[in-house]
Amino acid sequence: MKFSFENLLNAGGSKQTYGLLNLRIFAWILYGCTRRGILIPSQILSQIIRIGVQAIPMASLVSLSVGFILAMQSSTELGKMGANSFIPDLVSLSLMRELGPLLVAIIVVGRSGSAVAAELGTMKVNEEIEALRVMAIDPIRYLVVPRFIALMIMLPCMTVLGTCVGLAGGWMVCTLDMGMPSSFYIMRAMQRPELWDLYSGIIKTAVFAHILITIACFQGLNVEGGAEGVGRATTSAVVYSILWIIIADAVLTGLFFFAV
Amino acid sequence: MSPTPKSAAPASDVILEVKDLVQSYGGRAVLNGLNFKVRKGETFVIMGGSGCGKTTLLRILIGAQKPTSGSVHLFGEDITKASPQELDRIRLRFGMNFQFGALFQSMTVGENIALPLQEHSRVDPSLIEMIVKMKLELVGLTGFENFKPSELSGGMRKRVGLARALALDPELLFSDEPTSGLDPVMTAVVDQLTLDSTRKIGVTAVVVSHDMTSCFRIATHMLMLGNGPRQGDIVAEGTPEEIKANPDPFLRQFVRGEADGPIAFRLSQDDYLKHLLEKG
Numbered sequence: 001m002k003f004s005f006e007n008l009l010n011a012g013g014s015k016q017t018y019g020l021l022n023l024r025i026f027a028w029i030l031y032g033c034t035r036r037g038i039l040i041p042s043q044i045l046s047q048i049i050r051i052g053v054q055a056i057p058m059a060s061l062v063s064l065s066v067g068f069i070l071a072m073q074s075s076t077e078l079g080k081m082g083a084n085s086f087i088p089d090l091v092s093l094s095l096m097r098e099l100g101p102l103l104v105a106i107i108v109v110g111r112s113g114s115a116v117a118a119e120l121g122t123m124k125v126n127e128e129i130e131a132l133r134v135m136a137i138d139p140i141r142y143l144v145v146p147r148f149i150a151l152m153i154m155l156p157c158m159t160v161l162g163t164c165v166g167l168a169g170g171w172m173v174c175t176l177d178m179g180m181p182s183s184f185y186i187m188r189a190m191q192r193p194e195l196w197d198l199y200s201g202i203i204k205t206a207v208f209a210h211i212l213i214t215i216a217c218f219q220g221l222n223v224e225g226g227a228e229g230v231g232r233a234t235t236s237a238v239v240y241s242i243l244w245i246i247i248a249d250a251v252l253t254g255l256f257f258f259a260v
Numbered sequence: 261m262s263p264t265p266k267s268a269a270p271a272s273d274v275i276l277e278v279k280d281l282v283q284s285y286g287g288r289a290v291l292n293g294l295n296f297k298v299r300k301g302e303t304f305v306i307m308g309g310s311g312c313g314k315t316t317l318l319r320i321l322i323g324a325q326k327p328t329s330g331s332v333h334l335f336g337e338d339i340t341k342a343s344p345q346e347l348d349r350i351r352l353r354f355g356m357n358f359q360f361g362a363l364f365q366s367m368t369v370g371e372n373i374a375l376p377l378q379e380h381s382r383v384d385p386s387l388i389e390m391i392v393k394m395k396l397e398l399v400g401l402t403g404f405e406n407f408k409p410s411e412l413s414g415g416m417r418k419r420v421g422l423a424r425a426l427a428l429d430p431e432l433l434f435s436d437e438p439t440s441g442l443d444p445v446m447t448a449v450v451d452q453l454t455l456d457s458t459r460k461i462g463v464t465a466v467v468v469s470h471d472m473t474s475c476f477r478i479a480t481h482m483l484m485l486g487n488g489p490r491q492g493d494i495v496a497e498g499t500p501e502e503i504k505a506n507p508d509p510f511l512r513q514f515v516r517g518e519a520d521g522p523i524a525f526r527l528s529q530d531d532y533l534k535h536l537l538e539k540g
Contacts, residue, residue: 119366127362134322134356135376136348 018218021140025148025214028141043146051112051147052154056161059107063162066099067091067169075178084178088188091170096197097257100163102249105208108155109241113216116147117237120220121230129221144217148210155209156202163201200256207252208245215241273300274333275432275464276321281330283316283492290316292492293330296483300431303458303465305475308485309514313492314468317485318436321466322356323347335431352380354432355425355463359440361417363409369396369420370405376427395423399453415446422453426461433457435467439474451477472515476500484511 016024032038070091078084120143123129132139167189174180219237223229276298283291290313298304308314319325321332323339331338334350342350363372373392377383383391396402399419409417418438425433438454439447451474457463469475475482482503486495496503496511503511 123364126365127358127360128364130324131356131358131362131364133324134351135379136351137375137379 016140016218016221018214021144021218021221022214024140025145028138028145029149032141032145038141039145039149043142044149047146047150048154051108051116051150052158055108055111056158058111059104059158059162060165062103062107063095063100063166064169066103067095067166067171068173070094070099070166071170071173072177075173084180085184085188087174087178087180088170088185089192092167092189092193093197095163095166095170096193096201098201098249098253100166101159101201101204101208102245104159104162105155105205105212105245106242108151108158109212109216109238109245112151113212113241114234114238116213116216117220118230118234120217121223121233124221124223125226125230139221144221147217148213151209151213152206155212156205159201159205196256200252203256204249204252207248211244211248212241215244274298275300275335276304276466277333278321279331279333281317281320281332282328283313283320283325284328289492291320291327291485294485294492294494296494296497298432298464298466298481300464301458301462302480303454303467303478305479305482306466306468306485307470307472307475307482307514308495309470309487312485312487314470314485315436318434318466318468322354322434323351352428353430354434355428355430357418357421357425357433357435357438359436359438360414361409361421363417363420363424365409367408368405369401369407369409369412372409372420373424373427376424380428391427395427396420398426398456399423400449415442415450418442418450419453422450422457426457426463429461430463433463433465435465435469437469437471438467439469439471447471447474448477450474454478472517476504484514486510 028038071087074087074090075084078086078090120129123143129139129143132142170189171182171185174185175182216237219233219240223233225232274297278294278296281291281294282289294317306314306317316325320327320340321334323332323334323342327340331340333339335353337346337350339347339350363369364375367375370389370392373395374388377388377391381388392405393402396404399422401416401419401423404412404416404420409420412420422435422438425435433454435454438450442450454465454467455478458465465478467475467478479500481498482500483497484495484503486493490510495514496506496508498506503515506512
């Protein structure tokens with residue numbers, strides 16, 4: 001069979017490797033940008049709400065708690081050196097560069113990654129994915145691409161929101177407990193980080209979103225063996241996503257802040 | 261009124277042709293060189309006991325599985341050699357009614373039926389809504405558009421599955437065990453719907469079933485797959501009358517639903533003794 005863009009869109013049939021799944025997602029997005037009716041906005045919007053917006057309260061609560069913890073932990077140590085004025089710097093840098101992207105991604109893995117793997121897995125077991133193929137509807141285009149686009153949009157947004165909420169947590173500890181003026185906290189928290197710190201966090205988030213959603217979809221689409229298989233796929237989706245997100249984080253942190 | 265089998269279809273207009281089809285798993289042939297043809301307008305019933313390879317055969321016929329060897333010509337094109345795009349084009353010409361409906365649980369009944377229309381036609385949404393109502397009327401489920409599949413009984417789900425399979429007015433309908441698990445009345449209703457599809461809409465049907473009453477009620481042509489010692493072979497093929505008159509003991513036992521006969525469900529005495537004395 002000759003190689004063509006159309007063949008790539010449909011490559012592999014019901015058997016997908018992880019690499020092929022990634023290639024096909026990008027091929028469908030590219031194809032969808034040139035043809036009408038391939039990417040369905042209502043489906044993407046519905047996934048944005050289901051796997052993004054509905055995870056915001058949980059992600060915000062975790063970020064707020066992390067802001068609290070960072071400010072409280074650093075105040076005990078920095079206070080000994082009389083360096084409490086550096087707490088806003090530490091909170092904002094930690095959240096923008098590292099904890100914001102990582103924690104929000106891990107929360108979304110637990111909440112939405114597992115849900116995607118379980119949903120697709122159940123669809124596979126119930127022959128719904130087979131039914132899509134028989135109706136000449138590509139499951140990657142119909143099921144995976146909207147989830148992929150939704151998460152690629154929502155995870156960076158949620159990370160920015162989570163970082164802001166985390167900064168608010170730090171602010172509460174600094175102003176209410178340590179009596180630091182709000183204007184001072186805000187000024188230090190905004191002045192210390194550079195634009196690159198924000199960008200690096202967002203780049204990390206995009207990579208995490210890609211890892212998260214592709215692993216969740218891959219595990220879901222490859223379910224074998226009924227309810228037990230769905231359980232296994234869900235566990236694998238969460239475990240492998242977290243594992244690869246942390247490895248990717250280590251690699252990206254090395255690239256952004258040590259190699260440069 | 262009880263439906264009766266129709267006369268044989270014309271000899272021309274072959275819609276589906278299976279040639280030397282072999283499917284084996286780990287050296288064990290599940291389908292062993294099958295050859296048969298389905299003609300336009302027929303209700304072709306494939307029957308056989310559990311594990312005889314009916315579902316495997318159906319999966320090959322709809323292009324969901326590649327056979328070990330042989331060919332399947334659907335509408336004159338060999339789907340075993342077709343590219344994914346060609347296969348998708350062919351798939352638009354047939355519908356598939358899954359054993360358990362395979363309805364999308366996250367969608368309503370109406371959305372399930374509308375999906376193939378939304379994906380493959382440029383029909384106005386108001387017209388799609390009308391077509392959905394027509395298909396639901398066809399299967400006797402008027403007014404169920406906004407129900408979720410989980411709110412329906414097994415028989416209703418099968419009927420919605422049939423309505424969805426017929427959404428694009430296919431030329432050919434594949435049906436996997438359409439009456440399994442249904443009570444006698446619902447079985448007769450589903451059979452009547454299959455007959456309506458073939459008679460009123462002119463759809464050719466390929467039905468996989470082991471419900472003999474249902475098979476004889478709807479079939480214009482029948483094929484029986486063997487299992488056990490005749491695994492993967494065609495035991496008999498012909499019109500319902502020919503099948504009824506066929507003296508093959510294997511076929512007779514299956515049609516009459518008898519426990520004793522060539523289709524053994526237990527090992528022979530010698531084999532049983534050998535099995536008991538087997539070590540490891």
